Each structure stands twice: as structure tokens, then as C-alpha cells.
Amino acid sequence: MRAGRFFDLDDGGPLRLELRSIDGHDFTLLRQFGYRTRGYDEPFVVPADLAGFATDLASVPGVFTWLVPRSGDFLPAAILHDALVDGAHRGPRVDRVEADRLFRTAMAGLGTGRVRAWLMWAAVSTATMWHTGRLAVRVALVGLVGVVVAIGALATLDLLDVWNHLPWMGRRSLPAELLGGAAAAVAIPTVLSFSWGRLWRAGAIVGVALALLLHVTVAVALLFGVYRLLERLVSGPADRSGRRVRDRVDRAGT
Numbered sequence: 001m002r003a004g005r006f007f008d009l010d011d012g013g014p015l016r017l018e019l020r021s022i023d024g025h026d027f028t029l030l031r032q033f034g035y036r037t038r039g040y041d042e043p044f045v046v047p048a049d050l051a052g053f054a055t056d057l058a059s060v061p062g063v064f065t066w067l068v069p070r071s072g073d074f075l076p077a078a079i080l081h082d083a084l085v086d087g088a089h090r091g092p093r094v095d096r097v098e099a100d101r102l103f104r105t106a107m108a109g110l111g112t113g114r115v116r117a118w119l120m121w122a123a124v125s126t127a128t129m130w131h132t133g134r135l136a137v138r139v140a141l142v143g144l145v146g147v148v149v150a151i152g153a154l155a156t157l158d159l160l161d162v163w164n165h166l167p168w169m170g171r172r173s174l175p176a177e178l179l180g181g182a183a184a185a186v187a188i189p190t191v192l193s194f195s196w197g198r199l200w201r202a203g204a205i206v207g208v209a210l211a212l213l214l215h216v217t218v219a220v221a222l223l224f225g226v227y228r229l230l231e232r233l234v235s236g237p238a239d240r241s242g243r244r245v246r247d248r249v250d251r252a253g254t
Helices: 075-086 096-110 115-131 135-159 176-236 246-251
Strands: 004-006 019-021 027-029 034-035 044-046
Touching: 004 096, 034 075, 044 075, 075 096, 096 115, 115 135, 115 176, 135 176
Parallel strands: none
Antiparallel strands: 004 034, 019 027, 034 044
């Protein structure tokens, strides 16, 4: 039971995940469930909607859903993580760092691929770092991301022979520059990740992933921005829930 086990709280059998949509973005549970894992005598219990708990499933920004969708085999773990972070569960109390670790462990038990599980753990760990509110922690977080983005931009200019001053690239052949850039994309974020303290593994994963996927992320972000602009021009502005006001008013009037 190293990776833990999800179970139906009412009959003790396999997990039965039943959700009700609130607004298409947030959901409540129609059936509570539990999660047992090594190191805890009591199970973690995620309550049904009568307790007022709501989840947005996996909290993935739109520009990254091509890599990690909001739903998948990891969904029960994502809902458990929301409950642990919000303090909406019954059972042992844990801090955000432990909630993040349990999220990763629970995903492993559900059969989520290790690369995806560690990527998602690293992503929620960045949110945990920001949530601490401590200036030094936030500086370490923003510093790593900022340095990786800046060096990635310079490496792109070097690759295009617009600016040739990075020592691991410079005026070399294209294969040599690509190899040097890939090596730096791994080495530099890994070194910077130690500024994250005990979460250095999360820093290394976030930094390396950002460095390697920077161009794809920028391209997707630009396309996503074009879509949002087009949607606003065609459908009008959206309210806080993301619903298009013009369409909702028109439908109400028919």
C-alpha cells in the first residue's frame, strides 16, 4: 500500500467518482470517497457536496492543457489535493508541502505516468511556494523562472545568429549550438533550483521543462491569445465565470 488506495467510503469498495457541475469550471462531489496511505492511521476523506466543498479538477492554465489536461487518470488525486489544500477534508491535517507529496503519491497509485506525475507535483509546488507569502521564497521562485526565460530568449537569438555571445553556443554549427543549448537548458535550471531549498527537485523540473518547452509554450500562448481576442470580438466580453454575457442575454431573450 505504498502508493495508497482510493476507496468508496460508503461500502469500502472501489472508488466511484461522481461529480456535479456548478458552472462548467467548478464541480462538487455527489459521493464522498476516502484515501488510505502508509504513514497515516486514519484515511483522508473527501466530502460530498453537502459539505460545501468544490473542486476545479486539475488546476491547469489553458496554455498548458496540450501537455497536461484538466482531467485524466489522475483526477481522484487532483480532487484529493484540492480538499487537502482547502482544509475541506476529514482526517489527518497536513501542510501544503505534504499535500503536494500526497498528490504525487496518489497519482502513482492511479497509474499516472511518472513524468506527468512529477511535472504536476512540481507545478503545484510552485503554487505552494508562492502561497507562503515569504519574500525570499517568492524571489527564488520568480528568479529561477525569470533567468530561464531570459537565457532562453538569448539562446534563441544566438541560434538565429542575431546575437552570438553565449559561451555554450556562439558561432558554431547548428547541431553544436542545439547540443550546447540543450545541455545548458538542463544544467542552468538545475543549479538555480537549489535556491528553492527542500523543494529543489521541483525547481529543477520546472526550470528544465520551461527551458526545453519555452518556444512551444510561447507559440501556444500566442495562439491562445489570438483565440481569446477573436472570441471577444465575435461573442462579446465574458463575466467572472467565463460565460459570454452577450450570448447569455440573447438566449434569455428568446
